[in-house]
Structure formats: structure tokens, C-alpha cells
Amino acid sequence: MALLRSTLVRHLVLLALGALALVLLTGSLSTFHNYELAGLGAYVCTAAGLTVLTGLNGQISLGHAALMAIGGYTVALLQIRFSDRAITGLWVLPLSLLAGAAVTGVAAAVVGVAAARLRGPYLAGVTLALGVALPALTSRFTSVFKGDQGLSVPFDPPPASLGANFAVERWQAWISLGAALIVLFFLANLNRSAIGRHFRAVRDDEVAAQLSGLSVPRVQILAFTVSGVAAGLGGGVFAVSLQTASPGSFDLTLSLALLSAVVIGGLGSLAGAVWGSIIVVYLGIVLRGFVDDLGLSAASAQKLHDNLPNAAFGLLLVLVMLILPGGIQGLLRRLAGVAPVDRLRRGRPEPFAAAIAQHSSSPPPSGGQQ
Amino acid sequence: MNSPAPESRLSVQGVTVRFGGLTALDDVSFEVAQGHVVGVIGPNGSGKTTLFNVICGFVRPTSGSLTWQGKTLRPRPDRLVRAGIARTLQSVGLFERLTALENVMVGAARARKAGFASALFALPRSDRDEQRLRDEALDWLRRLDVADAANRLPGTLPYPVQKRVSLARALISRPRLLLLDEPAGGLGAEDMTHLAGLIRGLPEAGEWPCSVLLVEHHMDLVMSVCDQVVVLDFGRLVASGTPDDVRSDPVVAAAYLGTDVPAEAELRATP
Numbered sequence: 261m262a263l264l265r266s267t268l269v270r271h272l273v274l275l276a277l278g279a280l281a282l283v284l285l286t287g288s289l290s291t292f293h294n295y296e297l298a299g300l301g302a303y304v305c306t307a308a309g310l311t312v313l314t315g316l317n318g319q320i321s322l323g324h325a326a327l328m329a330i331g332g333y334t335v336a337l338l339q340i341r342f343s344d345r346a347i348t349g350l351w352v353l354p355l356s357l358l359a360g361a362a363v364t365g366v367a368a369a370v371v372g373v374a375a376a377r378l379r380g381p382y383l384a385g386v387t388l389a390l391g392v393a394l395p396a397l398t399s400r401f402t403s404v405f406k407g408d409q410g411l412s413v414p415f416d417p418p419p420a421s422l423g424a425n426f427a428v429e430r431w432q433a434w435i436s437l438g439a440a441l442i443v444l445f446f447l448a449n450l451n452r453s454a455i456g457r458h459f460r461a462v463r464d465d466e467v468a469a470q471l472s473g474l475s476v477p478r479v480q481i482l483a484f485t486v487s488g489v490a491a492g493l494g495g496g497v498f499a500v501s502l503q504t505a506s507p508g509s510f511d512l513t514l515s516l517a518l519l520s521a522v523v524i525g526g527l528g529s530l531a532g533a534v535w536g537s538i539i540v541v542y543l544g545i546v547l548r549g550f551v552d553d554l555g556l557s558a559a560s561a562q563k564l565h566d567n568l569p570n571a572a573f574g575l576l577l578v579l580v581m582l583i584l585p586g587g588i589q590g591l592l593r594r595l596a597g598v599a600p601v602d603r604l605r606r607g608r609p610e611p612f613a614a615a616i617a618q619h620s621s622s623p624p625p626s627g628g629q630q
Numbered sequence: 631m632n633s634p635a636p637e638s639r640l641s642v643q644g645v646t647v648r649f650g651g652l653t654a655l656d657d658v659s660f661e662v663a664q665g666h667v668v669g670v671i672g673p674n675g676s677g678k679t680t681l682f683n684v685i686c687g688f689v690r691p692t693s694g695s696l697t698w699q700g701k702t703l704r705p706r707p708d709r710l711v712r713a714g715i716a717r718t719l720q721s722v723g724l725f726e727r728l729t730a731l732e733n734v735m736v737g738a739a740r741a742r743k744a745g746f747a748s749a750l751f752a753l754p755r756s757d758r759d760e761q762r763l764r765d766e767a768l769d770w771l772r773r774l775d776v777a778d779a780a781n782r783l784p785g786t787l788p789y790p791v792q793k794r795v796s797l798a799r800a801l802i803s804r805p806r807l808l809l810l811d812e813p814a815g816g817l818g819a820e821d822m823t824h825l826a827g828l829i830r831g832l833p834e835a836g837e838w839p840c841s842v843l844l845v846e847h848h849m850d851l852v853m854s855v856c857d858q859v860v861v862l863d864f865g866r867l868v869a870s871g872t873p874d875d876v877r878s879d880p881v882v883a884a885a886y887l888g889t890d891v892p893a894e895a896e897l898r899a900t901p
Contacts, residue, residue, distance in 0.1 A: 268752035446750055453749035453756050454739070454763070457728065461736045464725035470707035471686065471717050472799065473739045482746075 267452050271445055278441045286433045294429040296545060298501035301436025302328070302494045303537035305443045307521045308530050309490025312447055314519070315528025316456060317483035318463030319375055320384050323391030324518050327488050328495030329510035330367050330394070331360035335496040336411035336505035337404075343414040353415050353500070357439065360496035361489045368488020372481035391515045395507035410506025413499045436497040443490045444530055450486065451530065459483050460528075513570055517544070520573040524580050526587025535588040539576075544569040638664040638699055638714070638806040638841060640685070645694035647680055647865075654680040656865040657694070662807065665833040667842040669852040669873075672862035673885070678845040679720070681862070682811055685843075686710055686717055699806075711739075716805035720812045720845075722792045724784035730795045731780040734767035737799035770798040775824070790821040797828070801840075808832060810844040814851045822851060829855045853877065861885060 263269045286294050306328055313319050338356040342348075371390065375383055398405035405411065418431035450456050461469045462479045469476055499505040517540050525536025551564045584591055640662040647655040655677045662668045670678050683689040685696065687705030696703040698713060710717065716737075724733050744759040771777045774794040779787050784795065793813065800808060810829070814822055832840040846852050852859060852873070859876040861869040863885035869876055876882050 265757075266752075266754065267757050268754070271752055449752040450749055452752070452760075454735075454744070454760065455746060455749045457732055457736060458739065460728055460732075461725045464727055465723050467688075467707070468719060468723035468725065468799075469736070471710060471719070471723075472736045473708055473711040473803065474736070475708045 267449065271448050271452075274448075275441055275445045278444070279438070282434065282437045282441065286430045286437075291427045291429040294427065294433040295501070296541065298429065298432040298436040299498070300537060300541045301433065301438075301440040302498035302501060303518065303521060303541055304437075304440035304534055305494030305497065306491045307518050307525070307533040307537045308440070308443050308447050309487040309494070310518055311522045311525070311528055311530065311533040312451070312459065312490070313483050313487035314522060315526075315532075316451065316463065317459040317480060319480060319483060320380075320519075321387040321487070322384050322512075322515055322519065323387035323389070323394070324487075324491050325510045325512065325514035326391045326394035327364050327368055327371075327491035328498060328514070329398075329505070329507070331357075331364040331492030331495030332413075332499035332505040332510060333398075333405060333411065333495075334360035334363045334492070335499050336413045339413050339415055340411065348416050350416075350419060353435065357435075357493060357496040357500075361492040364492020364495065365485050365489040368491070369481055369485040371488070372484025373477075375484055376477035376480040388512075388515075391512050395510050398507045405507075408507060410504050410508070413503050413505060415500055415503075432501045436501050439493050439497045443493060444534070447486070447490065447530055455482070513566065516570065517573055520577050523577055524573075524587055526589030526591075529587070529589040531592075532587050532589035539588075540573060543572055543576075547572055638839075639697075640703075640715075640807055640841070640843070641697040642681075642685070643695050643697065645681070645684055645691045645696070647677075647684060647689055648692045653865050655684070655691070655862075658862070658865070658867045659694075660860050660867065660870055662841050662843050664806075664841055665839055666857045667829060667833060667844070667855050669856035669859045670843065670845045670862060671847075671849070671852055671859060671876075675864075676862040676885075677865040678862055679811065680865075682717065682809055682843075682845060685715070685809060711737075711803040711805065714804075714806035715809065716800035716803050716807075717809035718793075718796050718800050718811055718813060720815065722784075722789075722796050724792055724796055724799075726784050729781050729783060730771065730776070730787065730791075731764065731767050733784065733795055734770055734798045734802055735763045737802040738763050738766060767798070767802060770802050771795070774798050774828070789816050790818065793817065793821075804838050805840055806838075807841045807843065810842060810846070812846055813844060814846055814848040822848070826851055826855050 264273075286297065289297065306324055310321060310324050313321055335356045338359055339353070342352050342356070371387070374386060378386055398410070399407045417428065418426040422431075458469070458474055458479050459482075461472065462474060462476050462483075466476050469479070495510065498509065502509055521536030521540040522533055523536070524539055525534065526532030547568045548565055551561055551568055554561070554564075556564065580587055586593070641659075642661070643659050645655055645658045646653070658677070658681065660668070670681060672678055680689060684691050685703075685705060687707045687710065696705065698715070703713065705713070705715075724730075725736065728736065744753070744756040747753075748756040748759075768777060768780060771780055774797060776791050776794045776798070779791050779795060784792050787795070793816070797813070813825055813829075817825060829842055829844070832842055842855075844852070844856075854873075856873055858870065859873050860867060861876060861879075861882050868885050869879045869882045871879070
């Protein structure tokens with residue numbers, strides 16, 4: 261019992277349970293469902309980072325898909341180099357993913373410097389511009405990024421020790437969900453520490469945070485960097501799961517889907533980021549399947565394919581804001597009887613009226629010039 | 631009254647603040663000696679809050695300077711606690727989605743030893759640090775008689791309790807000078823007595839004597855806790871001295887109450 265009081269032990273136990281569930285789940289699912297799981301892992305990585313940024317630190321980002329793109333393209337470029345030189349090994353892909361996450365972290369820190377000077381709608385605008393502009397760069401530098409077609413992401417087949425029949429999709433699901441578990445582990449650690457508390461303090465009241473000795477820009481840049489590293493890793497495993505890095509897979513709709521996932525799941529909650537990602541990914545799959553079953557013409561089916569899920573996310577977002585402000589995780593907490601930490605109904609007693617009544621003998625504050 | 635060159639002395643020297651054509655503070659000079667409680671009074675708009683904002687670094691003075699502990703102070707809000715100065719906010723300013731205990735823990739941000747890496751990897755060092763902070767924060771809540779509120783969100787607490795939590799958040803940084811911005815605003819008689827006792831106790835607090843500079847409208851509080859009172863009017867320092875001096879100063883009566891009000895009757899402030 262005493263051991264469980266250690267944050268590290270508790271989170272390592274959860275990490276091990278998650279890994280066990282991942283092995284069992286991927287083993288029991290078809291290759292197609294494993295392919296979907298690989299995509300889900302990428303969403304979870306990025307949404308977890310986004311919920312830390314937006315939910316815990318109060319900085320909105322409408323451009324997280326662009327950060328994913330940085331991670332995805334970095335991994336693609338490195339994997340192509342490795343593959344060209346016939347360098348193989350179990351360490352190759354993790355190294356590329358790590359590099360992708362690191363490069364994205366640096367880029368996010370730069371964005372964070374600008375973001376620390378911006379608030380609310382201005383920050384939303386700048387991150388939106390980033391989300392639109394960055395993928396467009398790929399068609400500007402076509403010799404490196406190969407334009408709309410994108411880069412292929414070669415990677416080694418699953419290690420032979422896993423057996424000859426081990427499907428590539430299952431391997432991709434392992435990589436992607438494994439990355440998601442690692443991201444969740446580290447973010448949960450941060451969240452439970454003073455760093456997480458400082459993120460939230462800066463979100464709630466910048467003046468009071470400063471007077472408590474926190475440098476607001478420094479905390480905000482740190483949050484952006486942490487979030488960027490998670491998004492970079494998410495982008496990397498996304499590219500691996502798609503076996504390609506192209507501008508189309510990191511477009512604005514992905515950014516919006518991620519934000520929807522974070523809000524639907526419960527802003528600021530890591531578990532909520534997981535629930536939200538599951539909903540957004542599987543709702544997308546279900547709706548696209550529904551469109552396919554309608555028997556429409558190819559052109560209109562294509563249009564609906566992309567837009568129906570977005571419309572659904574938007575609608576869901578509005579519904580959640582209206583009836584479930586704490587998102588899914590808030591609902592689960594309420595069902596479990598845990599006092600909701602986000603209950604914010606202030607029952608403030610009318611202090612001034614009472615005070616004035618009691619201290620009418622003291623001079624009126626503004627009775628200066630009559 | 632004048633102790634020889636105390637260590638933690640704040641000197642405000644000729645501070646002037648102009649916002650465009652408006653002079654918010656006009657050549658204001660005074661001192662907060664170590665172990666003293668100094669009150670700043672004056673009608674609304676007389677520059678009290680601007681004065682606090684200058685000392686905290688939110689407003690840069692047009693001219694004049696500050697000296698703290700014998701050195702020139704160029705304040706920056708986030709470096710203030712490091713210099714040994716803490717401030718409470720008039721609007722309480724608690725972090726509304728942090729529990730009362732967490733709020734107080736943030737106040738001790740400076741005292742944290744574990745860094746980012748130990749937090750990221752959840753090293754035992756980080757846990758120990760957290761435990762130490764939690765104990766310390768709880769201790770401060772206990773001292774202020776609001777330990778029951780530890781796990782509640784500020785919004786669910788009565789206003790006087792919120793005020794005490796914000797005091798605990800300021801005090802956990804172990805300041806040498808505490809700036810209180812209308813600490814009595816919204817308090818009832820009972821809370822006011824508690825507050826007065828607390829303020830009086832700060833300069834004598836064992837190993838951490840803490841001077842106090844307070845802005846306050848409640849004359850009874852100011853007159854009962856302050857060693858010295860500074861009166862501002864239209865940004866100018868019009869009087870300073872002991873509460874008794876200030877009380878009997880006709881200039882103060884004129885500035886604070888308007889000339890046509892009989893000073894004696896209205897300034898009977900002592901309880």
C-alpha cells in the first residue's frame with residue numbers, strides 16, 4: 261500500500277496494465293481494426309498534449325495538426341535516409357520518432373514564444389494560420405516534401421521474434437498505442453507535480469501567478485513545448501500508421517477534430533483525451549461507412565465522406581458544451597460520486613453590502629469632495 | 631520610533647507616475663521600517679493602488695526610485711517573492727480551479743527544489759517535494775483557522791475564508807514585507823478582529839518578522855494596527871505620522887472627508 265503512494269509506482273502500474281491491454285486487444289482484433297487502432301494511438305498522443313495546453317494551461321491551439329505534420333515529416337525524412345542506407349534494427353524507428361518529437365518540441369517552443377504574448381482569439385487566429393500555412397509549405401518545397409503526394413514512410417517489418425504471421429497492422433498498432441501510453445505516462449507525471457499545478461495557476465489568474473513568483477511566459481512556453489513534443493510523436497506514429505506523410509493527412513480538419521476530441525472528452529483531463537479520441541476516430545469511421553452504404557455518386561460520396569464527420573463533431577461539441585460542460589470524464593466522475601473538481605458555481609455572499617452595514621461608522625471611501 | 635538602519639526597510643523616494651496627462655502619484659516619499667505596520671489611506675483615486683502597483687513592478691514610475699534592504703529595487707511582479715515581498719490582491723485572486731490547499735502550495739513555488747526532469751519522470755524527489763509543500767501549506771491554512779477548506783475550490787468558500795486562503799498563499803513564501811490590498815474589504819466584525827490580530831502579530835513572528843504595508847478603507851482597522859499612516863490625496867502625500875497624529879491633522883480631514891465635514895465627529899475611528 262505504501263508503494264502505491266509513490267506517483268511513479270502508481271503510474272508505472274497503470275502503464276503496465278495499459279501495455280497488457282494493448283497486447284491482448286490487438287491480438288484479438290482483425291488486421292483492419294488494428295489499422296484503425298494505430299490511427300487512434302496518434303490521436304491520443306496529440307489530444308493528450310492538447311488537453312494539457314488548452315485545458316490545463318488555458319492556451320487554445322487550432323493548429324495542432326501542423327505540429328503533427330512536423331513530427332510526421334521528420335520521421336518520414338529520417339526513415340527514408342535509414343532505408344536508403346539499408347540501416348535496420350529495432351532502434352531505428354524509435355530513434356526517428358524521438359527525433360520527430362524533439363524537432364516538433366523545438367518548433368512548438370518557438371510558437372510558444374509568440375503565443376505567450378497573445379491571448380484568446382488572437383492566439384486562436386495565429387495557431388489557425390499556422391495550421392493552414394504549414395502544410396502548404398510542402399507544395400512550396402516540392403523537392404524535399406514531394407508536394408501533395410507526400411513522402412512514403414518505410415519502416416522495418418515486425419521483428420521475427422514475434423512470429424512469422426504477425427501482421428504489419430498489428431505492429432503499427434503496437435507502435436502507435438505504445439507511444440500513446442508513454443505520452444500519457446509522462447503527462448500524468450507532470451500533471452501530478454508542481455509543474456501541472458503551475459500550468460493551472462497561470463491559466464486561472466496570471467497576476468496572482470506572477471505574484472507567487474511564477475514567470476507567466478516561461479510557464480506558457482513550457483506548456484506549448486510539452487504539448488508540441490506529444491503532438492510531434494503523435495504525428496510520427498500517424499505517418500507510420502498511414503505509411504505516408506502528406507499535407508492532406510495533417511490538414512485543418514484534423515486540428516479541429518483534435519480540439520473536438522479534447523472538449524468532448526473533458527477539457528484538461530488525460531483520460532478525457534482518450535475518450536474523446538475514441539469517439540472522434542470511431543464516429544468518423546462509422547459515418548464514413550454510413551455514407552458508403554448510401555449508394556451515392558462518387559463525387560457526392562467523396563464530399564460527404566470528409567464533411568459529415570466534421571459536421572457531426574461540431575454538433576457533438578455544441579451538445580457537450582450545453583449539457584456536459586465537464587465532457588465525458590466529467591460525467592464519469594459524477595457517476596462515480598467523485599466531487600467534480602470543475603464545479604465552478606460561485607455562491608459568493610454579498611460581502612460589500614454586509615460590510616457597509618456593519619461599518620457605517622467608518623468614513624465613506626469617496627466622500628472627499630462635496 | 632526611529633530604530634537605527636533596520637535591515638528590511640522599504641524606501642519609496644520621490645515616486646511620480648503619470649498616465650498621459652494624469653498624475654497618479656506626485657513625488658511620493660515614505661518608508662516602511664523593519665517591524666512596522668504602515669497604512670496607506672486616502673479617498674478613491676488618490677493613488678493607493680498605483681503605489682502598490684509601482685512597488686510590485688506592474689507600473690513603472692515616471693521618476694523616483696525604490697530601495698529595499700539597502701539596495702535599489704527594480705521590481706518585477708514574478709521576482710517579488712524572491713526579494714522577500716509578497717502581496718495579496720484586492721479581488722482575492724485565488725486560482726479558481728485549484729483547491730485552497732493547492733492555491734497555497736503555488737505561493738511556495740519559489741521554495742520548490744525538484745525540477746522539470748524529476749517531475750517528468752515522477753522521481754521520489756518530486757514526491758517528497760510535493761509532500762513537504764503540502765504539509766507546509768496545510769500548516770498555514772491551520773494557522774489561519776481555515777484548514778477545513780483545504781480540499782475545497784475557492785468559489786465554494788465564503789468570502790472571508792477566501793481572503794484567509796489568499797493570505798496563507800502570500801505568507802507561505804515567508805515574506806519580509808507583506809503588501810495587503812484592502813484586506814478588510816468584505817469582512818465582518820469578527821473576521822476583522824482576527825485580521826487585526828494577525829497583522830499585529832506579523833512583525834513579531836519569531837524568526838520571520840514581516841513588515842506590513844496596507845491599503846485600507848476601514849479606518850478602525852488602520853488606526854488600530856498601524857504604527858504609521860501615510861495619507862494620499864490626488865496622488866500627493868498630504869500627511870504621515872502615527873495614527874494619532876494623522877487623526878488630528880486638519881489637512882487629512884479636509885482631504886479625506888471634505889472640508890465642510892466636522893473632523894472630530896467623523897474621524898472617531900478608534901474602537
